Amino acid sequence: MSDAVVTPAKSSDAPLSRLQLALRKPGFLIGAVILGISTLLALFPSFFAPYDPNFIDYLAVRQPPSWAHPFGTDMLGRDALSRVIHAYTVNMQMAILATVFALTIGITVGALVGYYRGVADMIFGRVVDAIITFPFLVLVIAVVAVLGPGLINMYIAITLVGWVYYARLMRAEVIAQMGNDYASAGIVMGYSDRRIIFRHLLPNAITPVIVYWMTDMALAILLGSSLGYLGLGAQPPQAEWGVLIAEGRNFITTAWWLSLMPGIAIVITGLGFSLIGDGLADLLRPRG
Amino acid sequence: MTDHPILEVENLCTTFSRGGTALPAVRDVSFALGKGQVQGLVGESGSGKSVTLRSILGLARHYGEVNGSVRWQGQELTTMSEWQLRKIRGREIAMIFQEPMTSLNPLLTVGTQLTETLKAHTDLGRRARRDRAIEMLDHVGIPAASSRLGEYPHQFSGGMRQRVMIAIALAASPKLLLADEPTTALDVTIQAQILDLILKLADEMSMGVVLVTHDLGVVAQTCDTVSVMYAGRVVEQGDVRQVLQTPRHPYTEGLIRSVPQDVPPRTQLYSVPGTPPSLFSLPEGCAFAPRCQAASEACGSARPTLQDIAPGRQTACFHPMPATQEDAA
Amino acid sequence: MTQTVMKIEDLHLSFPVSRSLLDMVQRKPGKSVNALNGVTLELLQGETLGVVGESGCGKSTLARCIVRLYPPTSGQIHFDDQDIFDEKARKDRTYNRRVQMMFQDPYSSLNPRMTTGDILTEALRVHEMRPEAEIASRVAELLELVRLPQDAAEKLPHEFSGGQRQRIAIARALAVEPEVLIADELVSALDVSVQAQVVNLLLELQERLHLTILFVAHDLRLVRHVSNRVAVIYLGRIVEIGDSETLFSSPSHPYSQALLSAAPSLDPDDKGAAIQLEGELPSPLNVPPGCPFHVRCRHVTAQCRTVIPELRALEGRGEVACHHSEEINQYA
Numbered sequence: 001m002s003d004a005v006v007t008p009a010k011s012s013d014a015p016l017s018r019l020q021l022a023l024r025k026p027g028f029l030i031g032a033v034i035l036g037i038s039t040l041l042a043l044f045p046s047f048f049a050p051y052d053p054n055f056i057d058y059l060a061v062r063q064p065p066s067w068a069h070p071f072g073t074d075m076l077g078r079d080a081l082s083r084v085i086h087a088y089t090v091n092m093q094m095a096i097l098a099t100v101f102a103l104t105i106g107i108t109v110g111a112l113v114g115y116y117r118g119v120a121d122m123i124f125g126r127v128v129d130a131i132i133t134f135p136f137l138v139l140v141i142a143v144v145a146v147l148g149p150g151l152i153n154m155y156i157a158i159t160l161v162g163w164v165y166y167a168r169l170m171r172a173e174v175i176a177q178m179g180n181d182y183a184s185a186g187i188v189m190g191y192s193d194r195r196i197i198f199r200h201l202l203p204n205a206i207t208p209v210i211v212y213w214m215t216d217m218a219l220a221i222l223l224g225s226s227l228g229y230l231g232l233g234a235q236p237p238q239a240e241w242g243v244l245i246a247e248g249r250n251f252i253t254t255a256w257w258l259s260l261m262p263g264i265a266i267v268i269t270g271l272g273f274s275l276i277g278d279g280l281a282d283l284l285r286p287r288g
Numbered sequence: 289m290t291d292h293p294i295l296e297v298e299n300l301c302t303t304f305s306r307g308g309t310a311l312p313a314v315r316d317v318s319f320a321l322g323k324g325q326v327q328g329l330v331g332e333s334g335s336g337k338s339v340t341l342r343s344i345l346g347l348a349r350h351y352g353e354v355n356g357s358v359r360w361q362g363q364e365l366t367t368m369s370e371w372q373l374r375k376i377r378g379r380e381i382a383m384i385f386q387e388p389m390t391s392l393n394p395l396l397t398v399g400t401q402l403t404e405t406l407k408a409h410t411d412l413g414r415r416a417r418r419d420r421a422i423e424m425l426d427h428v429g430i431p432a433a434s435s436r437l438g439e440y441p442h443q444f445s446g447g448m449r450q451r452v453m454i455a456i457a458l459a460a461s462p463k464l465l466l467a468d469e470p471t472t473a474l475d476v477t478i479q480a481q482i483l484d485l486i487l488k489l490a491d492e493m494s495m496g497v498v499l500v501t502h503d504l505g506v507v508a509q510t511c512d513t514v515s516v517m518y519a520g521r522v523v524e525q526g527d528v529r530q531v532l533q534t535p536r537h538p539y540t541e542g543l544i545r546s547v548p549q550d551v552p553p554r555t556q557l558y559s560v561p562g563t564p565p566s567l568f569s570l571p572e573g574c575a576f577a578p579r580c581q582a583a584s585e586a587c588g589s590a591r592p593t594l595q596d597i598a599p600g601r602q603t604a605c606f607h608p609m610p611a612t613q614e615d616a617a
Numbered sequence: 618m619t620q621t622v623m624k625i626e627d628l629h630l631s632f633p634v635s636r637s638l639l640d641m642v643q644r645k646p647g648k649s650v651n652a653l654n655g656v657t658l659e660l661l662q663g664e665t666l667g668v669v670g671e672s673g674c675g676k677s678t679l680a681r682c683i684v685r686l687y688p689p690t691s692g693q694i695h696f697d698d699q700d701i702f703d704e705k706a707r708k709d710r711t712y713n714r715r716v717q718m719m720f721q722d723p724y725s726s727l728n729p730r731m732t733t734g735d736i737l738t739e740a741l742r743v744h745e746m747r748p749e750a751e752i753a754s755r756v757a758e759l760l761e762l763v764r765l766p767q768d769a770a771e772k773l774p775h776e777f778s779g780g781q782r783q784r785i786a787i788a789r790a791l792a793v794e795p796e797v798l799i800a801d802e803l804v805s806a807l808d809v810s811v812q813a814q815v816v817n818l819l820l821e822l823q824e825r826l827h828l829t830i831l832f833v834a835h836d837l838r839l840v841r842h843v844s845n846r847v848a849v850i851y852l853g854r855i856v857e858i859g860d861s862e863t864l865f866s867s868p869s870h871p872y873s874q875a876l877l878s879a880a881p882s883l884d885p886d887d888k889g890a891a892i893q894l895e896g897e898l899p900s901p902l903n904v905p906p907g908c909p910f911h912v913r914c915r916h917v918t919a920q921c922r923t924v925i926p927e928l929r930a931l932e933g934r935g936e937v938a939c940h941h942s943e944e945i946n947q948y949a
Contacts, residue, residue, distance in 0.1 A: 190713025505881030
């Protein structure tokens with residue numbers, strides 16, 4: 001027998017190493033730290049906040065930052081730091097709730113039209129064109145205007161518009177993956193369409209969608225705060241960064257900290273998502 | 289034809305580094321090439337044949353470290369500055385690649401790409417360049433050459449694109465052509481045309497050719513001398529007839545016998561067990577030892593060097609195959 | 618008498634080419650690439666039928682048609698007296714089990730996120746080849762069959778070399794115990810020394826498992842080595858088909874002659890008889906009228922330019938689609 005058993009090519013390093021490699025990158029590490037802290041603040045705001053965010057103290061209105069009130073106090077004497085911390089709950093919730101449904105719908109629709117093409121794909125193309133030609137914010141505001149202001153309606157509005165972006169990305173990825181013979185092999189093996197789409201194509205096509213999701217969560221916070229600022233999202237006295245910035249707007253020359261601090265919170269959290277997204281792209285890429 | 293060699297490669301070594309590990313892509317490759325001669329470099333993927341070719345023209349410098357000596361008409365190329373090399377590239381030494389589509393600029397017409405080369409390497413005037421471009425396209429067998437000057441690469445078929453590549457490479461009448469798998473992407477009938485063309489032009493312009501290929505048939509039909517490479521080293525080299533008809537290195541023999549020619553149909557083919565080693569984990573002694581049936585203990589610990597076994601014939605093996613009669617029936 | 622397992626009748630397939638805006642404005646008819654122009658073939662029980670031709674001739678399209686990756690524009694493929702493109706038959710996945718395919722590119726034909734074990738287990742489970750309890754041992758058996766070490770089951774495709782991946786692809790195809798294997802350029806992407814290993818494996822498995830194989834390749838020596846019969850395809854048509862040895866030692870169609878003589882011999886002194894073909898494969902977008910080969914043929918006559926030659930049996934040879942086979946072969 002001239003054909004001996006062949007040994008596999010040198011096996012690669014331990015499976016853990018990819019996460020370790022990713023964490024070795026400063027960007028990913030910083031992102032992970034930011035999001036870790038943000039999540040803790042969002043889950044247990046009362047534990048971290050020094051005061052009740054809605055406790056009104058008319059004797060201490062619009063005080064500048066001090067040891068007692070590191071972010072100062074607002075026009076009703078509420079502690080600004082406590083309000084920014086409590087806002088984490090609703091703003092982090094926004095990042096998830098405003099995107100997760102769009103993500104799920106987008107992945108499913110994108111994978112289906114990418115796999116089946118045909119008439120469904122043509123209709124999908126028109127829908128995408130129609131939605132994408134409108135500025136995102138204008139469209140969301142229009143939907144909220146119809147449904148009425150409030151957080152729930154805002155999530156519905158963002159989902160109605162946002163799924164298109166995920167679907168478009170997913171469709172393109174699935175079509176690209178269809179060019180690989182493992183997809184053809186699945187068909188030849190007689191596997192069901194559902195199995196080919198969800199078990200074979202999806203795991204290979206999803207990476208860019210997940211990475212986009214991370215940036216989109218940052219955008220969702222931004223969008224949610226914008227709507228809050230405009231009075232279309234979260235409603236006062238709810239502590240939400242957009243609402244906080246709006247409240248501070250009238251005092252921007254005398255009590256600048258009221259708008260600045262929640263603004264910084266938005267920037268830092270957004271940065272966290274973006275950094276994580278970059279690292280995830282490396283982490284999720286298949287080897288070889 | 290025993291005048292001075294125009295190209296002498298001596299102990300050429302090229303090392304890449306990947307993630308902190310030094311990869312010996314090419315080790316101690318030596319050969320010489322006379323005017324109008326065709327030298328083959330044959331081997332499997334990862335054998336270092338393409339890297340050797342790229343190291344000659346200083347292209348491997350950009351991603352690896354090149355040691356040893358490459359003398360081109362007496363000049364040392366390995367130590368030459370990029371600026372000096374540029375004057376030799378294209379004018380004296382030209383190169384063609386495997387994939388004609390990616391080595392042509394898709395946004396420029398074929399005529400422009402041809403005349404640019406001429407502008408860079410000759411003193412011809414505008415008119416003369418155009419005439420020469422038409423002449424070159426005609427020469428490589430592109431019909432209606434003058435009308436095709438204004439066309440873009442995508443308007444040509446694969447075989448025609450490779451002809452255009454050859455026309456561009458040979459426009460400045462180089463003395464040496466480096467060809468990296470020039471016909472691998474082409475069909476056999478086109479391959480035959482292209483190889484004939486290269487041979488004809490080499491003969492007419494008394495140009496030397498170094499041809500990299502994995503196809504022993506191509507070697508047999510085009511080369512005068514051949515070097516068989518394995519894991520970055522030459523394991524056997526010499527006159528193409530001698531090497532192919534009486535291989536002395538077990539790897540060469542395995543390679544030749546793996547080709548199903550003159551074997552009873554549907555019988556088991558001779559095959560070399562295992563796979564070529566990764567450059568990351570080369571065996572200690574002879575790189576071929578783990579796959580070699582003639583391997584002894586010595587092969588696992590010491591590496592055989594390239595030894596003269598006959599005039600102009602070398603092999604790197606402790607246990608070379610017996611030299612059978614020339615007319616082995 | 619050997620039995621016919623698959624019958625391909627007058628198979629046509631054309632892919633529409635997207636029209637440019639200019640064409641639409643000018644109301645030009647939509648163009649299409651005619652990949653298959655009437656292929657008729659029979660696959661016999663237990664044989665290896667080689668299919669050769671240049672790139673773009675339609676040989677891979679034919680292979681993909683057979684496993685229902687492309688539906689044909691017209692024509693039928695009968696398997697077990699059942700038209701496989703029949704509405705009812707299309708839903709029947711046992712056809713997929715019985716006719717399997719292996720692909721050219723060992724780097725894209727395996728899902729990069731599934732281990733070898735997952736890949737094989739999935740095939741076994743979907744087609745319920747073994748009861749759940751026996752699946753693990755069957756995976757081990759399959760690895761053994763294609764000579765991969767047992768620890769291969771836990772590894773991902775990127776940890777294997779090209780030749781090993783093709784072994785995995787073979788194991789996946791064999792997992793469902795097919796009767797017919799379609800090998801589309803199975804070893805073309807592999808190094809010569811590894812090619813021989815995989816070809817040997819295929820021949821051995823065919824013997825052991827009584828497989829019928831359609832071996833599509835552009836490497837003529839390989840096709841000659843593995844095939845019992847060979848079909849030569851040119852621009853989506855079979856121009857010659859017959860016994861492998863007869864066809865290779867004395868091809869009858871001028872195209873077969875040119876194709877075979879173009880393959881470079883290993884003997885440096887055997888430069889002689891190469892028949893140089895003029896020009897290149899015409900674009901399948903506009904196939905020449907008459908005999909598709911006439912624009913490159915040395916023996917072309919007026920008849921060839923207008924009349925399409927049909928495949929016809931030639932005495933002592935196979936079937937040839939050429940008007941002038943008799944005269945041509947007198948001199949050959």
